[in-house]
Amino acid sequence: MTRPNGQTEGMDERSGTGQDGQRADLRADEGGSQLTDALEHLRARLGATTLPLDVPGAESARRELAAARDQLDDYVLPRLRSRGAPMLVVVGGSTGAGKSTLVNSLLGRQVSDPGVLRPTTRAPVLVHHPQDARWFSTDRVLPGLARVSSEPGRRDDERPGQDRAVRLVADDALPPGLALLDAPDVDSVETGNRELAAQLLAAADLWLFVTTAARYADAVPWDLLDAAAARRAQVALVVDRVDPGAEPVADDLRRMLEEHGLGSARLFVVPEATLVEGLLPEEAVGEVAAYLSDLGADTGARQAVVDATFDGVVDDLVRRSHAIARASDEQVEADARLRAVVGRYGDDAVRAVTEATSDGTLLRGEVLARWQDFVGTGELLRSIEHGVGKVRDAVVGFFRGRPAQAPRVEQALAQGLEAVVLDALDDAAERTHAAWRADPAGAALLDGLDLARASRGARMQVGEQIRAWQGDVLDLVREQGAERRGTARALSFGLNGLGVALMVAVFASTGGLTGIEVGIAGGTAVVAQKLLEAVFGDDAVRRLTTQARERLDERVRGLVDAEQVRYLAQLDALGSDRGTGQDLRGAGARVERAAAIAVRDDAPSAAPMSGGPELRGAASWRTGGRAAGVGAGQPTGPDEPAATRPGFWRRLLGRA
Ligand SMILES: Nc1nc2c(ncn2[C@@H]2O[C@H](COP(=O)(O)OP(=O)(O)OP(=O)(O)O)[C@@H](O)[C@H]2O)c(=O)[nH]1
Ligand SMILES: [Mg+2]
Numbered sequence: 001m002t003r004p005n006g007q008t009e010g011m012d013e014r015s016g017t018g019q020d021g022q023r024a025d026l027r028a029d030e031g032g033s034q035l036t037d038a039l040e041h042l043r044a045r046l047g048a049t050t051l052p053l054d055v056p057g058a059e060s061a062r063r064e065l066a067a068a069r070d071q072l073d074d075y076v077l078p079r080l081r082s083r084g085a086p087m088l089v090v091v092g093g094s095t096g097a098g099k100s101t102l103v104n105s106l107l108g109r110q111v112s113d114p115g116v117l118r119p120t121t122r123a124p125v126l127v128h129h130p131q132d133a134r135w136f137s138t139d140r141v142l143p144g145l146a147r148v149s150s151e152p153g154r155r156d157d158e159r160p161g162q163d164r165a166v167r168l169v170a171d172d173a174l175p176p177g178l179a180l181l182d183a184p185d186v187d188s189v190e191t192g193n194r195e196l197a198a199q200l201l202a203a204a205d206l207w208l209f210v211t212t213a214a215r216y217a218d219a220v221p222w223d224l225l226d227a228a229a230a231r232r233a234q235v236a237l238v239v240d241r242v243d244p245g246a247e248p249v250a251d252d253l254r255r256m257l258e259e260h261g262l263g264s265a266r267l268f269v270v271p272e273a274t275l276v277e278g279l280l281p282e283e284a285v286g287e288v289a290a291y292l293s294d295l296g297a298d299t300g301a302r303q304a305v306v307d308a309t310f311d312g313v314v315d316d317l318v319r320r321s322h323a324i325a326r327a328s329d330e331q332v333e334a335d336a337r338l339r340a341v342v343g344r345y346g347d348d349a350v351r352a353v354t355e356a357t358s359d360g361t362l363l364r365g366e367v368l369a370r371w372q373d374f375v376g377t378g379e380l381l382r383s384i385e386h387g388v389g390k391v392r393d394a395v396v397g398f399f400r401g402r403p404a405q406a407p408r409v410e411q412a413l414a415q416g417l418e419a420v421v422l423d424a425l426d427d428a429a430e431r432t433h434a435a436w437r438a439d440p441a442g443a444a445l446l447d448g449l450d451l452a453r454a455s456r457g458a459r460m461q462v463g464e465q466i467r468a469w470q471g472d473v474l475d476l477v478r479e480q481g482a483e484r485r486g487t488a489r490a491l492s493f494g495l496n497g498l499g500v501a502l503m504v505a506v507f508a509s510t511g512g513l514t515g516i517e518v519g520i521a522g523g524t525a526v527v528a529q530k531l532l533e534a535v536f537g538d539d540a541v542r543r544l545t546t547q548a549r550e551r552l553d554e555r556v557r558g559l560v561d562a563e564q565v566r567y568l569a570q571l572d573a574l575g576s577d578r579g580t581g582q583d584l585r586g587a588g589a590r591v592e593r594a595a596a597i598a599v600r601d602d603a604p605s606a607a608p609m610s611g612g613p614e615l616r617g618a619a620s621w622r623t624g625g626r627a628a629g630v631g632a633g634q635p636t637g638p639d640e641p642a643a644t645r646p647g648f649w650r651r652l653l654g655r656a
């Protein structure tokens with residue numbers, strides 16, 4: 001795998017630059033740019049993912065999504081773009097653990113204000129070698145954070161808007177290629193501190209996590225350390241303020257580190273000591289100083305730490321992208337599920353209207369009374385049945401005599417139809433509402449909305465559409481009349497009457513009537529049918545009935561859709577994750593492939609530089625450590641913790 005390497009950007013005069021080295025660079029660059037492309041592609045896919053619906057688990061998936069974006073923005077992409085940037089060591093931990101004091105003590109001066117009031121550190125303090133200033137003055141590293149150049153004593157953080165800006169401090173006590181960042185506390189009463197600390201740790205190449213003998217078992221730091229372990233961030237732990245006799249703390253911590261998957265983390269014990277001018281004695285910080293100084297002097301070792309953290313985060317991103325893809329699929333399913341409910345109850349509403357308008361239900365009460373007023377007793381029917389030749393004359397005569405009756409039937413029909421349609425609309429709204437309520441993804445969308453009934457404007461819309469349909473029916477009759485010469489005259493008198501007859505015929509068109517309805521509604525329909533047939537003929541009447549029925553169905557469908565769209569609009573407004581699951585899986589897989597094929601540009605085999613700057617206490621630790629048989633820079637193994645070796649306290653405290 002190619003990592004951000006120390007080769008590309010002016011970092012290293014010490015690297016091997018033979019032919020092999022150049023080829024390695026080339027391969028690394030190719031692999032690196034593929035990886036960069038793949039990661040940028042993944043970032044774009046993550047940016048297009050919204051996870052808007054409150055399906056179960058959405059909340060945590062959104063956190064994953066935000067975390068993945070942050071990982072890319074705050075750490076992975078900047079790291080890739082600034083390969084030669086110094087290794088960023090973030091000093092994190094609980095408030096009052098002694099982070100600022102440790103940083104100051106390592107540098108031998110007060111770069112960060114330690115304090116009695118907790119929490120003290122609000123603005124991060126980033127200390128770097130003067131040569132490395134260019135890396136931190138722009139937003140190549142920690143791009144989301146403002147920064148101010150600051151010297152101790154100058155309170156830049158008191159300027160408005162700058163209280164969270166990173167304070168940059170150049171200090172040549174620090175080896176080039178290594179930067180130390182004193183972060184705010186991780187378990188602060190101040191949310192801003194906690195969030196900033198987490199953001200800074202997420203951008204670290206190495207965590208220097210500080211805890212104390214009294215507080216090392218606290219939950220919050222371990223949650224963070226678990227997260228670090230999950231993405232294989234490189235961690236070193238400092239247990240601060242260890243009193244003589246409290247050495248078992250180190251064993252206990254070592255055990256906990258192993259339990260939390262951090263068995264390979266370095267563990268440093270800093271004994272409790274009296275501060276002199278705010279600084280710990282050199283001896284107390286010697287081992288940490290030696291460890292960091294060694295990293296500073298050894299490009300290879302430093303690169304290995306940077307690579308390991310980077311690898312882990314990239315793997316973590318791949319894992320996250322698959323998890324987010326699954327969450328995105330669930331979103332699409334929920335969206336489809338909610339839309340299906342809207343569709344189903346909409347269809348039901350249309351069907352309900354069709355049934356109520358074709359089984360004779362409408363041809364009762366007021367409608368029936370007005371129709372009977374219209375067609376009168378059996379006289380007309382009898383003349384239709386008997387005098388076939390004279391039917392048309394009879395019909396014409398009939399309609400001529402009753403100009404006022406037809407509109408009344410029409411009106412009664414419109415009222416009946418309106419009630420049926422409104423009922424169906426209410427029913428659809430109510431059932432859709434209940435179904436959405438029962439679905440967590442739907443319930444969240446209903447808050448503050450009044451969708452359980454047909455809309456306020458529905459009655460007016462329905463009325464308009466019914467009038468329009470009645471107009472359709474008259475048009476059909478008129479068109480039919482125009483085709484048949486001879487019916488023109490009949491129409492001139494009977495357009496409205498024939499229209500009403502067609503409407504009645506439509507409402508009985510399935511003919512599935514039973515019992516007493518056959519006698520009344522059935523009879524009603526038969527008269528309408530006969531009238532129409534007498535004027536237009538059987539075939540035409542069949543066609544007219546079908547067409548009138550279709551126009552009604554279309555208008556009812558339109559009304560239902562216009563109501564149900566209130567639900568769909570909620571989904572539309574959220575936008576959809578359609579296709580993003582697939583895209584994310586693809587993007588994740590591409591990152592995985594690019595990471596696998598990229599060639600690791602192995603750290604140069606050049607020997608660690610000697611004679612460079614050393615942190616305070618490192619030199620005396622080396623001589624003191626060697627004298628006492630403690631190898632500086634050696635991992636503190638669980639079997640043999642340095643802190644518990646004989647002679648440690650004696651050396652440290654200068655006592656026998
Ligand atoms: N005696 C003694 N005092 C210490 C030691 N470490 C820190 N202190 C004091 O403990 C207090 C807290 O130390 P800081 O270094 O400010 O702690 P911090 O972790 O930076 O705290 P925040 O910035 O609030 O997160 C200060 O008053 C320090 O002077 C130590 O090893 N021994
Ligand atoms: Mg502090």
